[in-house]
Amino acid sequence: MTDRAVTGHEYPDRLPAQRDVALVEVLDRALGAGVVITGDITLSLAEIDLVHVSLRLLIGSEPLFIGEQDQ
Amino acid sequence: MPAGGNAAGAERVNDSLGWYAYCVVPARAELTLDGLAGVDPPFGVEVMVSGDVAAVASQVRLSEFGADALKRNLEDRAWLERTARAHDAVVTRALEAEAVVPLRLCTIFSTGERLLAMLQEHEASLVGELRRVWGRAEWAVKILADPASAEVDTRADLPASGRDYLARKREQRSAREDALAQIDAAVGEAHARLRPHAVASALLRAQNADLSGRRGWMVHNGAYLVDAGRVGDFTAAVGDLATELRPRGLQVELTGPWAPYNFVTTGGFEP
Numbered sequence: 001m002t003d004r005a006v007t008g009h010e011y012p013d014r015l016p017a018q019r020d021v022a023l024v025e026v027l028d029r030a031l032g033a034g035v036v037i038t039g040d041i042t043l044s045l046a047e048i049d050l051v052h053v054s055l056r057l058l059i060g061s062e063p064l065f066i067g068e069q070d071q
Numbered sequence: 072m073p074a075g076g077n078a079a080g081a082e083r084v085n086d087s088l089g090w091y092a093y094c095v096v097p098a099r100a101e102l103t104l105d106g107l108a109g110v111d112p113p114f115g116v117e118v119m120v121s122g123d124v125a126a127v128a129s130q131v132r133l134s135e136f137g138a139d140a141l142k143r144n145l146e147d148r149a150w151l152e153r154t155a156r157a158h159d160a161v162v163t164r165a166l167e168a169e170a171v172v173p174l175r176l177c178t179i180f181s182t183g184e185r186l187l188a189m190l191q192e193h194e195a196s197l198v199g200e201l202r203r204v205w206g207r208a209e210w211a212v213k214i215l216a217d218p219a220s221a222e223v224d225t226r227a228d229l230p231a232s233g234r235d236y237l238a239r240k241r242e243q244r245s246a247r248e249d250a251l252a253q254i255d256a257a258v259g260e261a262h263a264r265l266r267p268h269a270v271a272s273a274l275l276r277a278q279n280a281d282l283s284g285r286r287g288w289m290v291h292n293g294a295y296l297v298d299a300g301r302v303g304d305f306t307a308a309v310g311d312l313a314t315e316l317r318p319r320g321l322q323v324e325l326t327g328p329w330a331p332y333n334f335v336t337t338g339g340f341e342p
Binding site: 021022023024025027028029030031033034035036037038039040041042062 | 175211
């Protein structure tokens with residue numbers, strides 16, 4: 001098993017805190033999830049939906065599951 | 072106060088700045104943000120408080136993060152990678168707070184006042200989101216299967232006849248279906264064993280293999296919202312699962328903690 005647990009406390013230097021996780025993991029989350037609140041800058045990007053950017057990158061193979069949430 | 076100054080040695084035209092918001096935390100959160108780089112490297116990360124909530128935010132140059140620049144930069148894979156990783160690094164650091172509500176990449180305001188106005192407008196909804204993820208983080212468990220394990224060619228010799236050929240095809244298909252059914256059962260069991268250790272779970276789509284560079288099928292991509300106090304139990308359960316599934320040709324991967332990206336509302340809020 002690969003355990004890649006890291007915390008935010010490991011990066012004392014002034015560097016972007018790069019975790020050893022795949023870019024696709026980060027993009028799935030930062031582009032595909034999280035709360036959408038339109039800032040006034042992002043609002044003016046009406047023609048570009050950020051999700052479209054992510055889909056261009058992420059679409060390629062058929063998804064095996066559709067995301068679903070259970071509580 | 073933005074840390075850092077102009078790019079070393081370069082003469083810079085006065086560059087308009089905006090505010091990039093990474094996530095929302097409780098107003099009284101104590102975070103160590105010294106030395107953490109923002110998405111725009113000249114600027115560090117700060118907390119902007121409004122009532123009971125606060126936004127973790129950075130200044131950004133509009134020459135990089137303004138509307139026109141974003142259209143260009145979001146298509147630039149290297150820029151996107153740097154920005155997304157810097158974004159996630161800040162959001163993950165914010166896990167020091169009792170609760171984090173991550174915002175989508177590139178939530179940008181032309182002024183600090185507009186950012187604060189947003190917080191004020193949505194304060195009640197944001198407090199609700201913070202409560203749902205209080206003391207919790209997201210952990211991701213993936214299971215990968217080797218496609219070769221489902222392709223079983225039982226005979227080395229050539230088929231003796233057309234009927235023989237067809238019979239072998241049926242056998243192969245049947246063996247393949249059995250293998251897939253077993254994988255499916257293993258995944259169902261795995262999720263059923265992990266689910267009780269979490270407050271909530273989300274089944275995510277399999278990651279794009281071209282982007283991830285993985286070989287093999289991703290047969291499970293689960294996100295689990297786990298209380299801080301239950302992380303030990305959860306990771307132990309994942310470890311047990313990995314041990315049991317390895318001889319069955321299935322690989323288990325754990326990453327985390329992540330801020331609860333998959334457990335906050337992804338829609339906009341009601342005004």
